[in-house]
Amino acid sequence: MTQFGASTLLEPRIGPVSPIGRSDMSSVMAGGDAEAKKAKNTMLSDSLGLRKKKRSPREAKGPARMSARGREMLMPVPAGIVFATDKEAKQAAKPEDPETWPERLRTAALQVCHKLSTTQFVTLTRLEDMLKLAGHSTVWSEVVGKIVSRLPSLAGGWLSASATFSFVCEYEEKIMSDVQREFKLAAGESETISFTTLEDLVDRLGYTPLPHSLIAILQEAADIAAEPWLGRDAISLSTFEAFVQLLTERDGFSQAEVAGLDRAFTRFDRDDSGTIDPEELQPILCWLGCCAHENVTAQLEEVMRAEGSMDRARFRTLLRQHRALQYAHTHALFERYCSPELTVAPADLVRMFKKLRLSLLPETLWEVVEECELPHDAFGFTDFWSVLQGLRQREGFHSRELKEIGDTFRRFDRYGKGELFTRSLPNALRWMGHLLGQHSTARVDWKPEYGGRARITQAEFLKVVRDHTEADILSLREAFRQVAPEGGACPLPMSKLKATLEKLNKAYTQDCDDVIRKTMVQKWLRKANATFDFEEFRHVVARCRERARDRLRANQGFTDAEVTRLRKLFSQKLADCDNTAKETLPPAALIELFKIVTPMVEKSPEARNMLKKAINIHEDDHGSLDLPAFLKVMRTFEDLIEEEQSVGTPMVKQELGIPVVQVDDFLDIFSDYIRNGPQSLTAQDMRMLYSLGKGAPSRVSTALNKVRKSVNSTRVANAAVNAMQFNPLTYDQASRLKEHFLRMQDQKGAAGTVQQFIAFTKALRDVTPEQLDHAVA
Secondary structure, eight states, X not given: OOSSOGGGGTSOOOSOOOOOOOOOXXXXXXXXXXXXXXXXXXXXXXXXXXXXXXXXXXXXXXXXXXXXXXXXXXXXXXXXXXXTTTHHHHHHSOTTOGGGSOHHHHXXXXXXXXXXXXXXXXXXXXHHHHHHHTTOSSOOHHHHHHHHTTSOOBXXXXXXXXXXXXXHHHHHHHHHHHHHHHHHHHHGGGTEXXXXXXXXXXXXXXXXXXXXXXXXXXXXXXXXXXXXXXXXXXXXXXXXXXXXXXXXXXXXXXXXXXXXHHHHHHHHOTTXXXXXXXXXXXHHHHHHTTTSOHHHHHXXXXXXXXHOSBOHHHXXXXXXXXXXXHHHHHHHHHHHHOOTTSOBOHHHHHHHHHHXXXXXXXXXXXXXXXXXXXXSSOBOHHHHHHHHHHHHHTTTSOHHHHHHHHHHHHHHOTTSSSEEEGGGHHHHHHHTTTTSSSSHHHHOXXXXXXXXXXXXXXXHHHHHHHHHXXXXXXXXXXXXXXHSGGGGTSOEEGGGHHHHHHTTOTTHXXXXXXXXXXXXXXXXXXXXXOEEOHHHHHHHHHHXXXXXXXHHHHTTTOXXXXXXXXXXHHHHHHHHXXXXXXXXXXXXXXXXXXXXXXXXXXXXHHHHHHHHHHHHHHOOTTSOEEHHHHHHHHHHHHHHHHHHHHHTHHHHHHHHOXXXXXXXXXXXXXXXXXXHOGGGOOHHHHHHHHHTTTSOHHHHHHHHHHHHTTOSOHHHHHHHHIIIIIOOOOHHHHHHHHHHHHHHHHHHOOOOSHHHHHHHHHHHXXXXXXXXXXXXX
16 A cells, blocks of 8 residues: 555556656647647557557447436445345344344435334335435336335335335345346356346446456456356356355455455544544545545535444445446546547546546656556547546556655654644645745635644645645646637747746746756757747746745745745844854854744743754754754744644634634734734734634635635635624724733733633633723723
8 A cells, every 4th residue: 555545455556657758738738729639649659559459349338338327326325235145134133123224224224214203214205215325326116116016105105114124125135036037048058148248237236337346356256166267258157146245245346445445444544443433534535536526525425424433344335335426427427528439539538537626637647548558549438447546546646746745745744643734734735846836825725624623634635735736737727828829729939938937936937948948958949939839838837846846945945035034134143243154153143043033932931942942953062053954943943833833723713713714814823923923913913813703603604705716815815804894893993902912911921822822812802892992092
């Protein structure tokens, strides 16, 4: 199992990863002539010497055989029936007491039943829903109708608990007998069936017919039946019976997949309790949300939250449900884009993944295609499904990106517990090159989801990085189309390159000439006449971004502006103490420097202790620091502040009643206070401290959502909302409240912890606007 992505365990890796060159996908990513795209795809396939794979008849007709009912089946359905293995449990159950039923039936019944009575237990109209929740991804209405006609129903169309139990048992026995009969009819004199027939029978049983899973289970079944493996088109009755037993025992997963799911369960069960609790649910939803339509994820989330705690068996059933829902949706999606030959071109494949909320880069797509040993010119549904699973293995990232994400997470996981302090998240994103321009923060707001929590997990960090990566790609496209002729359909002239880069990050304009001179020599030689298509423009941006990121890493995670300020202050102190030859500051000079850089160390014992801890880690034997060591001290000090804020996050919500979407704004104010002293707080900061959480939460959230769509900064958006209707203080009153705050600090001492700052905030809220007006009078 890799460090990131438990989804690597769900599907077997097919073949080795073969690195390939950058394919020319400019027309796919930025628009262009359809014939040109077709020619480029053909050229790529020919240049790599790949032959189009032969497809089986089953694969060729894949999406066409899906019924309309199957395409519409997007309600929560734990796929895979287990009626063969819970036969003894049914016999031991008391039909009139749902608590004694097998777990899958009891859980399904509780979601559809009338909870007030076991006599009026479930309506006839909900029986099919119950069957789906009990594991039947396909429900046969004609079988349901025949059984219902014989059941004793109560007034109003109600069934009792015992009648409901009898109905489910009879339905499952009927389906099993029908499948066995259909096997014998299909086998005929040969006494074997083909793989295509097996897939139809699997669909009849209510499972998703995934070829690679079925083949793996078939091979196991042949060993159990002590029969030689004669191939996928010669399946005997004894092998089929063993196959059905394995299929039902494992919820449709192969042995390797079940082992992978067990490891995934262990990964998400962070407290080793043997169950996944509601607070451990969010990382799973982030993981399952990769390469999945929002409808699938939303419906699954509803079921999982209703479940509460989950053991391993229920976790496996829900994962099976996710795969069934995803399979049904991707079938319908494929049908929308496929040609009469039931294939899609690479450009359409990219568009399909956009529908699945994944902006796919060409190099990532081709790496997965190579890994799965698929053709490059056209993709059938099975090919599409294989690429989908390959992308889920790598969480939608290129292997190079995935390694960088893993390295970054481990760097900021300070205690090696698989968790990242939420307040460290912006620094972790900057370490990867995000948030260095003016566009990312405007597009991605992770605070409503994670801002009210102390820590996030690996899966959640991956989701945040993926959101920022997709926002960056979108910004690239928009900038290119705004400046390039004809809305991006024509190449971008060299004369307009810097103007386009400036829309992303002004620092890129300083690096672009050197990037072009060193990596695109022909463009540099033709400087005046050079042009850039979208892929070439993306190459320039990527190299410029790497340089900005590398400078930040060399400067201990500080931006160019922050380092310039710190270097200037350090140099001034170095000149004052006449120690420029050694380029180190002695302890006395360091004390004066830290008073300037972090004024709160004079007034707050907690801030002073954090700074001492940082200095002890990095000082030399004489207690002196050079500039690199000084930057390391400041970074460690910042990390300790972020840790204090993250640990205090639950207290902010609990003691001040602040909505989750505003907790981070409170901590931003505390961060300014602890770094720069109380004088740094503005009147607007005081208004926010006074009013955060005082409005009705639903009104606050609604207003915030509206303002955030038009305001780049979350904090500015929150301030705008407070100014709109939730803040009872005027700016003059807020200024006087700040004076009150400063007097309170002089009397009680500085607030060096979140808990102390919360106490100050409570005291400020006890002051009425009238008292502030009276103070002036």
